[in-house]
Amino acid sequence: MPRLPTIAIVGRPNVGKSTLFNRLIGNRKAIVRDVAGVTRDRLRGTCRFGAWRAAVVDTGGLDPGAAEPLVAQVRAQVLAAIAEADALVFVLDAREGVTALDEEVARMLRRVAKPVLVAANKVETAAQEAGLADAYRLGMGTVFPVSAEHGRGVDALLEAAAALLPAPAAEAEEEGEESAPVRIAIVGRPNVGKSSLVNAIAGEERVVVHSEPGTTRDAVDTVVTVRGRPYLLVDTAGLRRKGRTVEALDKLAAVMARRSLERADLALVVVDGSQSLAAQDARIAGYAEAAGRAVIVVVNKWDLVGSPDRAPELVRTIRDRLPFLAYAPVVFTSAQTGAGLDTLFDTVEHVAAEYAKQVPTGELNRALTAATTRRPPAGVRGKTLKVYYATQIGTRPPTFLLFVNDPAALHFSYERYLISALREAFGFTGCALRLRLRRRRASHVRLVP
Numbered sequence: 001m002p003r004l005p006t007i008a009i010v011g012r013p014n015v016g017k018s019t020l021f022n023r024l025i026g027n028r029k030a031i032v033r034d035v036a037g038v039t040r041d042r043l044r045g046t047c048r049f050g051a052w053r054a055a056v057v058d059t060g061g062l063d064p065g066a067a068e069p070l071v072a073q074v075r076a077q078v079l080a081a082i083a084e085a086d087a088l089v090f091v092l093d094a095r096e097g098v099t100a101l102d103e104e105v106a107r108m109l110r111r112v113a114k115p116v117l118v119a120a121n122k123v124e125t126a127a128q129e130a131g132l133a134d135a136y137r138l139g140m141g142t143v144f145p146v147s148a149e150h151g152r153g154v155d156a157l158l159e160a161a162a163a164l165l166p167a168p169a170a171e172a173e174e175e176g177e178e179s180a181p182v183r184i185a186i187v188g189r190p191n192v193g194k195s196s197l198v199n200a201i202a203g204e205e206r207v208v209v210h211s212e213p214g215t216t217r218d219a220v221d222t223v224v225t226v227r228g229r230p231y232l233l234v235d236t237a238g239l240r241r242k243g244r245t246v247e248a249l250d251k252l253a254a255v256m257a258r259r260s261l262e263r264a265d266l267a268l269v270v271v272d273g274s275q276s277l278a279a280q281d282a283r284i285a286g287y288a289e290a291a292g293r294a295v296i297v298v299v300n301k302w303d304l305v306g307s308p309d310r311a312p313e314l315v316r317t318i319r320d321r322l323p324f325l326a327y328a329p330v331v332f333t334s335a336q337t338g339a340g341l342d343t344l345f346d347t348v349e350h351v352a353a354e355y356a357k358q359v360p361t362g363e364l365n366r367a368l369t370a371a372t373t374r375r376p377p378a379g380v381r382g383k384t385l386k387v388y389y390a391t392q393i394g395t396r397p398p399t400f401l402l403f404v405n406d407p408a409a410l411h412f413s414y415e416r417y418l419i420s421a422l423r424e425a426f427g428f429t430g431c432a433l434r435l436r437l438r439r440r441r442a443s444h445v446r447l448v449p
């Protein structure tokens, strides 16, 4: 499903961001987000202007009790907004004029290759529009005088936003997951280069967010923008922790992997290309598979391998040792030189889309019928499977419900065959596929590579 364009509302405290947010979403429902978790009250809603729609994000209030200085909090919020939005609405208070903090926000927004609409708020009368000169001095294009409270000027702002952002198709998703950043867990045994990869990916544009502020869980994520798309690198604080013994480190890596996989869409299973695959690599890769995450195997330290000719051999070794991840693409990187990071993100974009893909029921049934015709099921203990009808009941991971005469008549090898037929027909690169079989009420779930 096409995703709605996302607009984030940014600005220093008290300029009227929340009022504008509420005005933009009208009386539609806002949902509280914890995904980018900069503040607890981060809100998201849908706004409409004629047939055009967009997701709107309110970057939320700031915590006056926080230890961080205000300017740091504002900066973090603006960076997080930049990461996830397609366009930004920068709100000023026309009555107060441009403050030093506004200048700071403007400075950040000027560096971003995303459209910015400047809204000078609290303009209730035509006479007050005289006060816009200050806002124009920021040099950020047209200033839209609005009154979030009374609704004045909001249509003109939306009209400009609609012109800037392509209109989504009518069936675009109203809200939620589709427009939220892809959450990536970077897992692997110690010293394969996980934190180096985070640094190489994040570069300058890094926002650290606490996903559960105030708890001892200490989940610290990093938001990065790659090619204009936001990604949330899950649990990045844990990557920097160092234990004492090899055993302790291994144990910690396993705990971290399981924990971050819980919150991720996609797992980068990192291995060290300059060393042979260890049992611990396979164990952690197994967690990613069992969690049903989309998986990419990242062979890091490629700069130490010497010859690119060794790639096919390494892929063979990985297929051999991690047979349950046969569906996962393998990408070669060097966190040190940055080599392969482009390919990695090509792959991440592709796999993330596959993970969220929904196959139309008609096509699904045609593919399964062709598969069962090509190779009819053999009998299992006197029973022969009949697949009557199938439908995709879930994404992330892709999950299919098959109505059959008798679930027990599905042989393990035939289940594999059906899964590979689905892959052949629809791709689903990097995704574990789940089949659920049902005869009346009876059902069972299996995870099949």
Ligand code: GDP
Residues within 6 Å of the ligand: 188, 189, 190, 191, 192, 193, 194, 195, 196, 197, 239, 240, 300, 301, 302, 303, 304, 333, 334, 335, 336, 337
């Ligand atoms: P982590 O425990 O998986 O987070 O691993 P680190 O990121 O701490 O990296 C472990 C060591 O490997 C450090 O000394 C890094 O400098 C080094 N390293 C990481 N990635 C690469 C790489 O791509 N090439 C080379 N040559 N060294 C790397």
